[in-house]
Amino acid sequence: MSKARTIYDKIWDDHLVDSQDDGTCLIYIDRHLVHEVTSPQAFEGLRLAGRTVHAPAKTLAVVDHNVPTTPDRVNGIKNEESRIQVAALAQNALDFGVEYYSEKDKRQGIVHIVGPEQGFTLPGMTIVCGDSHTSTHGAFGALAHGIGTSEVEHVLATQTLIQSKAKNMLVRVDGKAPEGVTAKDIILAIIGEIGTAGGTGHVIEFAGEAIRDLSMEGRMTVCNMTIEGGARAGLIAPDEKTFAYIKERPRAPKGEAWDRAVEYWKSLTTDEGAEYDRVVTLNAANLPPIVSWGSSPEDVIAVTGEVPNPDDIADETKRASKWRALKYMGLTPGTKITDIELDRVFIGSCTNGRIEDLRAAAAVAKGRKVSDRVNAMVVPGSGLVKEQAEAEGLDKIFLEAGFEWREPGCSMCLAMNDDRLKPEERCASTSNRNFEGRQGYKGRTHLVSPAMAAAAAIEGRFVDIRDWK
Ligand SMILES: CC(C)[C@H](C(=O)O)[C@@H](O)C(=O)O
Numbered sequence: 001m002s003k004a005r006t007i008y009d010k011i012w013d014d015h016l017v018d019s020q021d022d023g024t025c026l027i028y029i030d031r032h033l034v035h036e037v038t039s040p041q042a043f044e045g046l047r048l049a050g051r052t053v054h055a056p057a058k059t060l061a062v063v064d065h066n067v068p069t070t071p072d073r074v075n076g077i078k079n080e081e082s083r084i085q086v087a088a089l090a091q092n093a094l095d096f097g098v099e100y101y102s103e104k105d106k107r108q109g110i111v112h113i114v115g116p117e118q119g120f121t122l123p124g125m126t127i128v129c130g131d132s133h134t135s136t137h138g139a140f141g142a143l144a145h146g147i148g149t150s151e152v153e154h155v156l157a158t159q160t161l162i163q164s165k166a167k168n169m170l171v172r173v174d175g176k177a178p179e180g181v182t183a184k185d186i187i188l189a190i191i192g193e194i195g196t197a198g199g200t201g202h203v204i205e206f207a208g209e210a211i212r213d214l215s216m217e218g219r220m221t222v223c224n225m226t227i228e229g230g231a232r233a234g235l236i237a238p239d240e241k242t243f244a245y246i247k248e249r250p251r252a253p254k255g256e257a258w259d260r261a262v263e264y265w266k267s268l269t270t271d272e273g274a275e276y277d278r279v280v281t282l283n284a285a286n287l288p289p290i291v292s293w294g295s296s297p298e299d300v301i302a303v304t305g306e307v308p309n310p311d312d313i314a315d316e317t318k319r320a321s322k323w324r325a326l327k328y329m330g331l332t333p334g335t336k337i338t339d340i341e342l343d344r345v346f347i348g349s350c351t352n353g354r355i356e357d358l359r360a361a362a363a364v365a366k367g368r369k370v371s372d373r374v375n376a377m378v379v380p381g382s383g384l385v386k387e388q389a390e391a392e393g394l395d396k397i398f399l400e401a402g403f404e405w406r407e408p409g410c411s412m413c414l415a416m417n418d419d420r421l422k423p424e425e426r427c428a429s430t431s432n433r434n435f436e437g438r439q440g441y442k443g444r445t446h447l448v449s450p451a452m453a454a455a456a457a458i459e460g461r462f463v464d465i466r467d468w469k
């Protein structure tokens with residue numbers, strides 16, 4: 001009998017083109033997503049070498065990082081650097097015959113939201129993009145990871161990638177998540193547990209009742225932040241929820257091809273008896289809503305908690321780094337999380353910019369008003385998310401409550417456009433990174449779920465969504 005395999009092993013085996021004695025392998029890439037930040041030199045490389053894109057139909061380009069999110073963007077991008085980068089992608093896509101969604105196309109949005117929406121992302125596939133949060137697509141049981149610009153060029157030219165096989169890690173989240181505890185809280189808790197280097201060298205498979213219970217949107221949130229736990233990729237075995245999400249998407253297989261695909265997708269589960277190199281288990285029933293307090297996604301605490309005291313850390317280097325984080329964040333040990341006041345709230349990003357996230361935030365915002373001290377914005381993850389939200393009247397709820405309602409893009413997740421924090425401004429953000437300067441020079445980011453962010457906008461400080469009426 002052949003060896004029991006994990007879902008990662010299976011996808012890997014199905015894509016292996018060549019393997020050398022030293023472990024260097026060549027794998028076939030099924031899907032390549034391209035955005036404006038990491039692709040210009042790659043296309044330039046092709047041009048210089050006189051090469052073409054090997055499989056244009058397996059490549060999809062979309063602008064997200066640099067596009068402004070104000071409605072006047074249809075009249076042209078004012079910021080010169082952004083304008084040049086966006087124009088370069090448009091030109092490259094045209095020159096190389098790659099499908100391209102511009103800021104004027106309603107299918108445009110954050111690359112990791114667009115792929116699944118279009119049915120471009122499918123189970124069992126290998127998917128790459130010059131972007132670390134490509135791990136998002138693992139929610140569909142695809143092997144998806146970020147690559148560097150020289151690899152983008154390699155994939156464009158050959159539709160293959162040089163890789164070595166990673167180790168297998170299982171993160172099992174048992175139990176039922178309590179009301180008010182979301183996918184975002186689950187993944188923040190996991191990163192808090194394993195640390196930002198915890199997944200290094202591994203592909204993480206997420207399993208367990210709490211993961212199964214998540215919607216596809218929630219699973220994408222979990223896989224999105226796998227990269228913040230240091231892992232190469234994260235994935236979740238596909239199931240009926242996955243198939244239901246994909247069915248009828250523009251690029252999903254149709255008719256007989258659909259039936260054959262589903263049959264294959266059903267085989268993408270980890271075999272009984274397959275071995276993992278590392279196993280971590282958590283119980284979702286014990287999880288609270290979580291807020292990050294520092295400048296690393298592992299710096300997390302329950303909303304009911306207090307800012308920790310770095311002096312309690314034995315390791316000297318770590319202690320110093322956490323003191324630095326507190327100084328940067330303008331916080332003192334012992335401060336109750338619910339006493340932290342906010343200036344800004346950002347609801348959006350490839351972590352939490354999907355329709356379900358906006359629904360959760362709108363449910364909190366409905367009939368309420370954003371605090372006078374807070375400037376809050378909602379940025380749908382794609383034009384289609386925006387359209388759906390507007391059809392449901394969510395835009396009105398947000399606008400009446402005093403939130404700004406924007407056009408799709410990465411926005412204040414990383415401040416590559418005009419959406420950014422001023423120095424020392426404090427923001428509750430549904431994004432995935434709280435590094436120094438991430439949302440603007442000297443800006444202070446607290447990572448939270450969409451409902452927690454919306455409630456913080458209304459109260460002007462963090463509140464425990466579980467007992468907030
Ligand atoms: C700009 C891009 C290369 C980057 C990434 O790789 O993740 C960005 O999307 C981010 O979230 O920091």
Ligand code: SF4
Pocket residue numbers: 064065110111112131133349350351409410413414431432
């Ligand atoms: S939304 Fe943020 S994390 Fe996602 S791709 Fe854009 S910049 Fe990166």
